[in-house]
Amino acid sequence: MYTTLIQKIGLLIPLLLWMACSTSSTEDQTAPDILFILADDLGLETLTSYGGTSYSTPNLDQIAREGVLLKHLYSMPLCTPSRVQLLTGKYNDETYRGFGILDTSFTTLPDYLKDAGYRSYIIGKWQLYGNEYQRKLAGQGGSTPEQAGFDYHYVWQMDTLGSRYYRPTITENGHTQTFSGGYGPDYFAGKLNSLMHQAAAFPRFFFYSMVLTHDPFLPAPEVPGAEDSIRSNPANFASMVTAMDREIGILLQAAREHPRPLLLIFMSDNGTDQQIESICNGEIVQGGKGLPNDRGTHVPGFVWYPDSITGNSVYEGLIDFTDLIPTLLDASHQVNNRYDGPGQSFWRGLMHQSQPGRDAIYCSYDPHWGPWKAATFAQDRTWKLYTDGRFYHLPTDPEELSPLADSILDETVTERKARLKELLSRHGYPY
Structure with a gap:
């Protein structure tokens, strides 16, 4: 009996060692920090990687060379519909209540990530709490970042508009301040850069909701006299694209220096403002923001994850904004998660593994705002x-x-x- 017991223990030891190694490896994989960057009103025709020739975006080009270009990524035509869809992983006919409003009743991306131990940070544009007019129009209020699951926020437009560019109004964890000088995007990128360099004992989700390149079209700080500019002029759009790419460069460097594996995803919330014309693949392309056609909904996207994803490649699968949540849950290896929406993960496809692709996408768009139909x-x-x-x-x-x-x-x-x-x-x- 004693000999038999020793033999059984001897058989168990390799199995236990394998399980321990396997668990350790899985834990290493389940906790990549995530940096999700969402540009504002940036159509794919503006970027070199998609054939654009009007603007210089060397840092986004570098991300494309080192990462994966998303060829068929589709947003909603307007910002709030896109953001609600991203954060809930569900279509607007179920979740959209009004412009500038995120209903508090829905489980959000930070909520799902919290199940895996993540803490979530939102930097930049919020615009989901609703100002007085938006709340009246929708018949309800929206969500604060805390109500949407974020542990920390440093945002423009909570319930006070203020400037997003020069002398910006920024709310940090409930405290609102209007700065006497400076450029909003620099404040946001600087804050995020600082947060990314802080050590943490838990995985983190950083959502950089950029204010660039939304109107008003004001010159970037490099332009003499820019801080005193108050008149929106579409001619300034090029300098705003340059400023946006500069901010991306700061964060790309922070990603390279990050102490733990970091997954970076870049997307835009909808097409370019209709006041802007750009050259793409030799043709003049007018911005399509607000429109349900390709100019309004076919947006740029890149995934950068040098530890696991082969660079300089193209993902051909169809993607819509409901797909972000299940993809990030797969990236964090949450096998048994509580997401029950229509989104389909494209994570295995990025890893060049066999994965059924999305056959088609669905869009329900009724913004109840402005001239949009x-x-x-x-x-x-x-x-x-x-x-x-x-x-x-x-x-x-x-x-x-x-x-x-x-x-x-x-x-x-x-x-x-x-x-x-x-x-x-x-x-x-x-x-």
């Missing part, structure tokens, strides 16, 4: 179907000027249209 549609890389029946071939008609009649569709296209119809019907839009 409501639209609901489903699309893939090639075809797009609106609930009013308009059907477009995107490669030849990106401006959506010539809807296709059923009578000219072949069997393959008819089948594809039927699949988009089925997606719309699942969201309550039967034909």
Whole structure:
């Protein structure tokens, strides 16, 4: 009996050692710090990596060379709809209450990450609590960063507008201050840079919600007399793109110096302001912010994670903003998480592993704000179907000027249209 017991223990020891090593390795992988950067009103036509030639963005170009370019990333056409979708991982027909409003009842990205021990920091634009007019229009208030799950905030536009650029108004953990000088983006990037260099015994999620390149179009600090500028002029957009890229460079260097593995993701919340024209792939492209077409929703994105992801590559899969939460949960190896939304992780695809891709994306857009018109549609890389029946071939008609009649569709296209119809019907839009 004694010999048998010793033999059993001898068999168990290698197994226990393997489990210990396996657990240690998993723990190392489950806690990458995450830096998510969301640019404001930056269409993909503005970036060299997507064929843009109007502006210089060397730091974003470097991220593209060292990381993965997201070729088919789709946002909502406007900022609040995009941010609500990102933070909840659910579509606007379920979660959107009004412009500038994030309902407090929804579980958010920081809430999900908190389950894995993360602490979350929001730096930059907030605009989800709602000012007095927005709350009246929506019939309810929004969320503070704390109510949305963030442990720390340093933000512009809590419930006070103020300036986001020169002499900015910034709220830090509930305390609001208007500075007598300086440039808002420099305050934000400086604060984030400082936080990233602080040691921590827990994984951290940094959300840098940039104020650049949203209007007013004011010159960057490098331009003489910039701090005294008060008049918005689209001619200043180029210097704002340069300033944005400079901030990215500061954070990229901080990422390189970071003491633990860091996953960096860059996206934009919607297309460029319609006042801006840029050159992309040899053509003049007008900004499409607020519009449900490609100029308003097809946005740039990069993923940088040199410890695990092969650089200078392109991810061809379809992505919409509901996909961020499940992707980050996969990146943190939360196998049994409580996310129950429609988002689909693209993490394994980034790792060049086999993963079923998203077949199509769905968009429900009704901002209840400004001149923007409501639209609901489903699309893939090639075809797009609106609930009013308009059907477009995107490669030849990106401006959506010539809807296709059923009578000219072949069997393959008819089948594809039927699949988009089925997606719309699942969201309550039967034909």
